[in-house]
Amino acid sequence: MSRMLPNLISSMWTIALVAQATDDGVKLAISPQGPLNKASGENVYLRCALVPELAKTAVTDIRWQDPRGDLISGSTREGDRIYSQTSDTASTQLFIMKLQKEDAGDYVCYANFPGHEQLRSTITIDVYQDIEFVDAPAVQNPVSGELGKITCEVSGNPAPQVDWLRDGTELDTSGGRYKVDTDGLYITGINVEDDGEYTCRAVVAANGGLKSQKIKVEVHNKPEFTVDEEPQNVRGIEQKTVAMKCGVTGRPVPEITWVFLQSNSEDNGKDVTKIEDEQRTSHHTVDPVTGTMTINDLQKRHQGDYKCIAKNPAGIIEKIASLFVAEIPRFDIVSNTTESEGGSATLQCTARGDPAPTLQYTKEGQLQSFVAGADPRITVREKERELTLTINQLTREDDGLYVCVASNEAGTAEKSSHVTVKFKPSFQNTPMHVAKTWLDNKIAVNLTCIAESIPNATIRWEKKQRNEMHGAPFLLITENSPNIVIEQRGPSSSLLISPKTIDDFGVFECIAANEMGEARHIITLYEATAPGPITLVEFAEITANSIRFNIDGPNEPNNLDLDSYEVYYHEAGDSMDTAIKRLWPIGTPYTLENLKPRHSYFFRFYAKNAVGLSINSRDFERTMPDVGPPRPPGYIPPTNESIDANRYRLQWTEAEDNGARILDYQVKYWKDGEKDKFRVVTVPAPASHTILSGLSPSTRYYYELTARNERGIGPAMNNTFTTAHAQSVHRMVDPSDYGLLMSTPVIIGIAIGSLLLLLLLLDVCCYCGWKRGVIAFICLRICGQSKNLKEEDAEKRTIDETDLHYEKQPLTTTVTETTLKTTYREAAAELEPEDKPSP
Secondary structure, eight states: OTTHHHHHHHHHHHHHHHHHHHHHOOEEEEESOSOEEEETTOOEEEEEEEESGGGGGTOEEEEEEOTTSOBOOOOOOTTOSEEEEEEETTEEEEEEOSOOGGGOEEEEEEEEOTTSOOEEEEEEEEEEEEEEEEEOOSEEOOBTTSOEEEEOEEEEESOOEEEEEETTEEOOOSSTTEEEETTEEEETTOOGGGOEEEEEEEEETTTTEEEEEEEEEOOBEEEEEOSTTSOOOEEEETTSOEEEOOOEEEESOOEEEEEEEOTTSTTTTOBGGGOOOTTSOOOEEEOTTTOOEEEOSOOGGGOEEEEEEEEETTEEEEEEEEEEEEOOOEEEEEOOEEEETTSOEEEEEEEEOSSOOEEEEEETTOSSBOOTTSSTTEEEEEETTEEEEEEOSOOGGGOEEEEEEEEETTEEEEEEEEEEEEEEEEOTTOOOOEEEEOTTOSSOEEEEEEOEEESOOEEEEEEEOSOGGGSOSEEEEOTTSTTEEEEEETTEEEEEEOOOSGGGOEEEEEEEEETTEEEEEEEEEEEOOOOOOOOEEEEEEEOSSOEEEEEEOOOOTTSOOOOEEEEEEEETTSOGGGOEEEEEETTSOEEEOSOOTTOEEEEEEEEEOSSOBOOOOOOEEEEOOOOOSOOOOEEOOOSSOEEETTEEEEEEEOOOOTTSOEEEEEEEEEETTOGGGOEEEEEESSOSEEEEOSOOTTOEEEEEEEEEETTEEOOOEEEEEEOOOTTOOOOOOOGGGHHHHSOHHHHHHHHHHHHHHHHHHHHHHHHHHHSOSHHHHHHHHHHTOOHHHHHHHHHHTOOOGGGGOOOOOOSEEEOOHHHHHHHHHHHHHTSOGGGSOOO
């Protein structure tokens, strides 16, 4: 009883509270309060609780109902987006995960209240769709030239409003090229200048939604063939290289593929870079930049159609071009022939190639080909791929190689054939008719004959008998013949004869024979002797110490040629036993030198050949003239002797001195037409050239060149020269010319300076060694030495000024004719009487 009392009191208290709640209004409260406006995809949480809470014991079964009137399960199974949870009798919770559009509506929380109407509370949830870019790629490539579209498809609820920006600047889409549609922006005549960064911007005014999508736009161009590099039909040459162009533009750069199209080929339809020959070698290459297809080592099987395909994301183009491969000519038949002289020979030549080659015959060594009708002996017949050449009335000159030449655009091929013309032996190229030797000559004489013939001839030798009464007029020569050796080399046959008796000389006959006939050639072997006496001696040119002779030897056509002339000479009063010998080879100047002026000489001459000396000539006597002025210098023709436009290198051969030493050479020269303004250059001997300076360009000069010896001035050698143009290039100067190029004052200055320096060095040595000389004199004078010592020193330092004397002659001087003559007279007068030979 005591236990039941508290329960009874509690029940009564509850009844009292419920009664009070009914009076005050028991209800269900939902939080948060509605209505709710939520975005699709959000999560929603709702709580429904009894108010007041004291009435919770009177309320049962609190639950949620969705907008379709279905009870919302309290399950938390995986995959349920909407579910409820009840923690106690006074409240329940509703969970909506990833809100969707169909989840919108009224959600009802209800509970049973015994003795009363069911408690209900409703909350409305509105679901709106947030801005979503359904189709708006970040990079887009519309095609140039078309109606360009930049896709930006936007969804949302409420429906968003879309506008566009380009590179941060709002586009005017109210008209013109730009038009906004529900799926994007349309641009009329789009091109590469429309490239840029576009912004697709979507707004919802009702809920303040704003989203944007950046889109990079790069306009693409469809592939197009360039004008100058569009695929064209091409002709190539076998074994060479050919290129087929496929120049294409496009954006991005198109990918180029070449395909071979030849229905009867196993490679038909293949990418050319995948085609290989039997050796698995690819002949085709494609330049990925230029699109040019190159085919190396062209073969006929490469001939056909080729298709160039160019594609990029904007489109594809293709074009077919044909390749023709020209075949190099090749020969099938080239004939040789052998015929007799006077007969006919026919040559035939056939060749193939594509295109069909043209054929022609030429003879080796000749430039012109054979043409029908050009020579009545020759017939030329031509058919397709075949040529026939017929030569009638054959001669030896027709023998030889004939070249068949086949030509087409692929090139030229040649093939030789031979025409052999048979003919009887001929000695026309045997120049020997006479030979000469002598008894017991240690070197055998060679008798050679050359027998030309086709076919080769057999050669034999016979010798004519001196006495035909003793047998046949000719005697066959064999290997056993005495003093004779036979040598045979092809068409050449030789007899090597070493005569021992007079019978070994005579007439020899070379006989050659073949199937076409026989030929004979005679060679006479003469016995050579020492030459006969000299027939003529002339004293051609005489100076005081030299003689040049003209000599004629004996006229002996059947004897050996002369080797040389010899002369024996001595002064009058001496004998030939003491004579001096001089030998001259035939054809050289026959000159004797170093003879004595005004002395008489006797001369005896001999001729010499391989056998020996002739008998002597008679003795010739000649008295040498007195010493006199020299001969004229020798002329040397000019060979571009201008150093430059203002200098000229004049050359000569040195003059004969005529018995007295040559002192110098004098060049007198003047401009054409200005002889009275001549200049003179003196060149010390020995010399063979000088440099003339200060000349005018492109000017003709006359000159006289004379030599001077101790007896006077010789005759002049006169000639002309012409200076170079002003623009002429300097030629290299002979180092020996440098001295001649120096002016007279420079030479004098150098000489005086050198002499003074030498005197100074000598004076220093004298002072240091013996306290003598100019320096010592100056020192003693300063120090106050005695007058006697000064006089003694002055005497010891006396210098012979004649040692300092040297001849000073200007290299170039302007003088008059009178002055020139006076100068040379004075020079001649300076010769001492004892220097002149007595008469």
